[in-house]
Structures are given as C-alpha cells and as structure tokens.
Amino acid sequence: MSDLADAFAAAAMLIWSLDQDLVGIVLLSLRVTLTAMAIAAVIGLPLGGALAVFRFPGRSAILITINALMGLPPVVVGLIVYLMLSRAGPLGALGLLFTPAAMILAQAVLITPIIAALSCQTISGLWEEYREQLQSFAARRGDALATLLWEGRIALLTALLAGFGRASAEVGAVMIVGGNIDHVTRVMTTTIALETSKGNLSLALGLGIILISLAMGVAGGTYALKLAAERQRSA
Amino acid sequence: MTALTDPAAAPAILPLGLEGLVFAAGGKTLIKGITATLSAGSRSIVLGPNGAGKTLLLRLCHGLILPTGGRIVWKGAAGADPALRQAMVFQRPVMLRRSVAANVDYALRLRDLARADRQQRIEDVLTATGLRRFATQPARLLSVGEQQKLALARAWALRPDVLFLDEPTASLDPAATRAVEEIILRIDAGGTKIIMSTHDLAQARRLANEVLFLHRGRLCEQTPAPVFFTAPRTAEAGYFLEGKLFPQLRRINP
Ligand SMILES: Nc1ncnc2c1ncn2[C@@H]1O[C@H](COP(=O)(O)OP(=O)(O)OP(=O)(O)O)[C@@H](O)[C@H]1O
Ligand SMILES: [Mg+2]
Numbered sequence: 206m207s208d209l210a211d212a213f214a215a216a217a218m219l220i221w222s223l224d225q226d227l228v229g230i231v232l233l234s235l236r237v238t239l240t241a242m243a244i245a246a247v248i249g250l251p252l253g254g255a256l257a258v259f260r261f262p263g264r265s266a267i268l269i270t271i272n273a274l275m276g277l278p279p280v281v282v283g284l285i286v287y288l289m290l291s292r293a294g295p296l297g298a299l300g301l302l303f304t305p306a307a308m309i310l311a312q313a314v315l316i317t318p319i320i321a322a323l324s325c326q327t328i329s330g331l332w333e334e335y336r337e338q339l340q341s342f343a344a345r346r347g348d349a350l351a352t353l354l355w356e357g358r359i360a361l362l363t364a365l366l367a368g369f370g371r372a373s374a375e376v377g378a379v380m381i382v383g384g385n386i387d388h389v390t391r392v393m394t395t396t397i398a399l400e401t402s403k404g405n406l407s408l409a410l411g412l413g414i415i416l417i418s419l420a421m422g423v424a425g426g427t428y429a430l431k432l433a434a435e436r437q438r439s440a
Numbered sequence: 441m442t443a444l445t446d447p448a449a450a451p452a453i454l455p456l457g458l459e460g461l462v463f464a465a466g467g468k469t470l471i472k473g474i475t476a477t478l479s480a481g482s483r484s485i486v487l488g489p490n491g492a493g494k495t496l497l498l499r500l501c502h503g504l505i506l507p508t509g510g511r512i513v514w515k516g517a518a519g520a521d522p523a524l525r526q527a528m529v530f531q532r533p534v535m536l537r538r539s540v541a542a543n544v545d546y547a548l549r550l551r552d553l554a555r556a557d558r559q560q561r562i563e564d565v566l567t568a569t570g571l572r573r574f575a576t577q578p579a580r581l582l583s584v585g586e587q588q589k590l591a592l593a594r595a596w597a598l599r600p601d602v603l604f605l606d607e608p609t610a611s612l613d614p615a616a617t618r619a620v621e622e623i624i625l626r627i628d629a630g631g632t633k634i635i636m637s638t639h640d641l642a643q644a645r646r647l648a649n650e651v652l653f654l655h656r657g658r659l660c661e662q663t664p665a666p667v668f669f670t671a672p673r674t675a676e677a678g679y680f681l682e683g684k685l686f687p688q689l690r691r692i693n694p
Contacts, residue, residue, distance in 0.1 A: 343551070
C-alpha cells in the first residue's frame with residue numbers, strides 16, 4: 206500500500222521537477238502524434254469530403270475499406286508498417302525502421318481512416334444542406350468541396366481531435382515499428398509498458414498521469430467544439 | 441443605380457422555352473408536360489396552390505434537377521453557358537458561415553470576377569438592399585427577413601439575365617415582404633427577367649405582368665396579368681382566385 210503511495214509521490218515529483226527523461230519522452234510523443242495527425246488530416250479531410258460530394262465507381266468499396274480500417278487493432282497496423290519498412294519490404298531502402306518517422310507513419314496509417322470517415326459524415330450532412338445553393342452559384346464540384354471543408358471547419362476539428370486521441374493512446378503500433386529504444390523512440394505508452402514490467406512504477410505513473418490529462422484535454426476540447434458547432438448551426 | 445445594370449452585357453439567354461416538360465419521381469408524375477415560352481422584359485409569376493409543382497418547375501428551369509421528359513431550351517444562349525447567366529433565391533436560402541459581404545463575394549468569385557469589380561458590386565447591392573451596416577457581421581446572425589434580403593443581394597450582384605425566386609417572402613412579415621418586393625422591382629428595372637413563384641394572390645397582383653397558373657403539375661394557363669385577375673381562362677384558376685378549393689378536393693373536406 207505504501208509502495209503505491211511512494212510511487213505516486215515519486216511520480217508527482219518527476220512531473221513537478223520536469224525530469225529530463227520524462228520531458229523528453231512527452232515531447233517525442235507529442236511530436237510523433239501531432240505530425241501523424243497533420244499527415245492524416247491532409248489525406249483524410251479531402252478524402253472524406255470527396256467521398257461525400259463525388260459519386261464515382263469504387264466509392265462504396267473505399268467507404269467499406271475505411272470503415273473496416275477504423276476498427277483495425279494497432280498491433281496489426283504496426284505489423285503491416287513493419288513489413289513495409291523492414292529491410293526486405295518495399296520501403297526498406299529508406300531505412301526508417303526504429304526511427305520516429307516510422308512511428309509517425311504507423312500512427313498516420315492508424316488514424317487516417319478515422320479522420321476520413323468522420324469528415325465524410327460531416328461533409329455529407331453539409332452537402333445535403335448546401336447542394337442546390339452551390340449548384341445555383343454554378344460552383345464546380347471541386348469548389349463545392351473546398352467550400353464545405355471550410356464551412357464545416359469546427360466539426361472537422363472534432364474529427365482531428367478524435368484522431369489525436371486514438372494515436373496518443375495506442376501502444377502496439379509504435380512499439381513494433383519504433384522498437385522502444387531509450388532516448389530515440391520511447392514514447393509515453395511504450396515507456397509505461399516497459400517500466401511497469403520492470404517494476405519502475407514512478408516513471409510509468411508519471412506518464413500515465415500526463416496521458417490522462419491529455420485525454421481529458423481532448424475530451425474537453427471536443428465538448429467545446431461541439432458547443433461551438435451547435436451555436437454556429439443555429440446562428 | 442446604373443452600376444447595378446449591365447449596359448454592355450451580351451444579349452440575354454432568353455427566351456426560355458419549355459417543351460413538353462415532364463418530371464416524375466417516386467412513381468408519380470409531378471410535372472405533367474408543360475410547354476411554354478418565357479420572354480425577356482416581363483415579370484412572370486408562377487401561381488398555384490400548395491403542392492401544385494411551383495418549386496419543382498423553378499428547379500427544373502434553373503437546372504437544379506433534370507427533367508425526366510421534354511426539354512428546357514435557352515433560345516438566346518448562342519453558345520454561352522446559361523448556368524452562368526441565371527440566379528435563384530430560395531424559399532429558405534443557405535447563408536454561408538462568413539460575413540454578409542463575404543457571402544456576396546463568394547458568389548462573385550465563382551464567376552471569376554476581378555477584385556475591384558467584386559468590391560464595387562458588393563458595395564452597390566448591400567447599399568441597395570439596406571444591408572450595408574451589417575456588412576462585416578456573420579450572415580447567419582441576420583434575421584430571416586434580412587437573410588432573404590441578403591439572398592437577393594447575392595443574386596443581384598451576379599447581374600443575371602434571369603432571376604428565379606421561389607416564394608421569397610413566404611416567411612416574412614408585411615413590412616419585410618414589401619421591402620423584398622421593392623428590391624425585386626428594382627432588379628427587374630435593371631433588365632433581369634423575373635420568374636417568381638408565390639401562392640399569395642395579393643403579391644401576384646402587385647408584381648405580375650403575366651401569370652402561369654399551375655394546378656397538380658399542369659400548366660392550366662399562361663395569361664397576361666390584367667386578364668388573369670379579371671377573367672381567368674380555366675375553372676381551376678377561377679376557384680383559386682375566389683379562395684376556394686377545387687371541387688374534387690372540397691368533397692373530401694366538407
Ligand atoms: N423528389 C420528390 N419525390 C417525390 N415527390 C416530390 C418530390 N419533390 C416534390 N414532390 C411532390 O411534388 C409536388 C409538388 O411539389 P412542389 O414543391 O413543387 O410544390 P409547390 O407548388 O412548390 O408547393 P408549395 O406552395 O407548398 O411550396 C408535391 O406534392 C411534392 O410532395
Ligand atoms: Mg414550393
């Protein structure tokens with residue numbers, strides 16, 4: 206019991222004193238996940254929007270694939286990216302395996318389907334509302350898509366936050382492609398897994414507390430955005 | 441308001457020819473073979489009871505939906521893209537989530553107009569519709585009546601050959617209705633052909649040069665306004681003018 210209390214105290218101390226290892230791990234985690242989110246946004250938002258606005262052969266197949274990918278376990282994504290990046294894989298020549306870039310790639314693959322699916326849903330709703338007005342303006346479909354991405358900006362931010370939440374919480378994919386190398390590819394979740402198994406609870410707990418705060422922040426942000434979107438819709 | 445008319449404009453895409461126009465959906469024929477010619481220089485009012493097909497007819501003419509039979513011909517288009525020479529004001533217009541001025545600018549930018557020209561047109565139409573003081577406000581915060589004026593301003597700024605209006609005053613109070621009607625008359629005076637639907641008889645009397653009377657998807661008559669309001673040619677229009685239900689319906693609701 207007092208072990209646990211000690212661990213909590215030590216964890217608090219690590220955070221309070223901005224322990225170098227802890228700060229390094231947190232910063233790397235944020236860098237990896239934010240970059241992955243940016244990549245996933247650049248691909249997922251227009252993809253989701255295009256699926257909402259355009260009708261083309263293969264559209265249903267893509268939608269089904271995206272929805273299937275959304276439920277994929279992170280370890281499987283990690284395995285696939287590992288195979289792509291391994292020496293024998295198609296991207297092996299890049300030498301990215303066990304670098305932060307590999308982790309970014311894995312997380313981007315993990316959350317692009319989520320962001321695409323959520324933005325498809327958002328843009329579909331807007332398209333129904335705006336369609337005839339935009340058609341009347343003689344807007345081309347591409348113009349209409351760009352317009353709707355902007356009109357739905359608040360709701361789309363929610364999609365990005367959902368992606369960020371999932372990427373920052375996952376451990377399997379980054380563990381496999383990053384290798385959990387000290388000071389190189391150790392992020393919060395992989396460190397928690399490793400340190401807990403080693404019995405070093407204070408660092409694990411400290412990172413756990415930070416992850417929980419982050420999740421709270423994401424949830425709070427999502428809630429605020431939802432309110433803002435509702436206000437905008439009724440306004 | 442010379443800036444709001446376009447003296448150098450190419451000849452209008454009018455007249456608009458409807459040739460046996462049919463629209464069917466959900467197993468029902470909703471527009472039943474309408475043939476008519478709508479020419480420049482007059483205000484055409486599409487009149488008819490609820491569900492007659494007024495909105496459908498305007499959407500067909502504007503190209504928002506495709507007819508399942510017959511044709512729509514812009515006889516003066518001569519190679520020009522008719523879609524770029526018309527505008528429509530909807531019963532419930534969609535305001536973009538940006539400022540009042542930016543809403544007008546949006547429509548203008550899609551027509552690839554130069555910045556200075558756009559600025560001038562925005563200034564002109566916002567002044568003419570009394571919305572200038574709202575220019576920088578979010579459009580969605582405007583009242584329903586103000587939003588309808590903005591929809592008119594946005595369409596007016598395009599200086600279309602034809603402006604379709606679908607019951608533009610349906611949810612407005614009498615004062616706002618008059619204000620909108622005045623704007624419509626000014627757009628008409630600028631040389632834009634007005635094609636407007638309404639089921640408000642008094643409004644039709646105020647605005648119509650000619651009436652197209654629709655009943656259950658059919659064009660009963662296309663008649664000059666003075667004749668229509670004194671001696672309509674069809675029984676359906678007669679009942680409508682007297683504020684009565686068409687007999688077939690009256691039997692169901694005694
Ligand atoms: N896509 C559709 N599928 C099936 N029925 C439709 C469709 N669109 C319209 N209708 C029907 O067609 C008829 C004419 O509709 P329309 O909206 O043109 O009437 P309206 O004359 O504009 O009436 P109101 O004065 O109430 O606006 C209505 O009975 C409507 O229910
Ligand atoms: Mg209607």
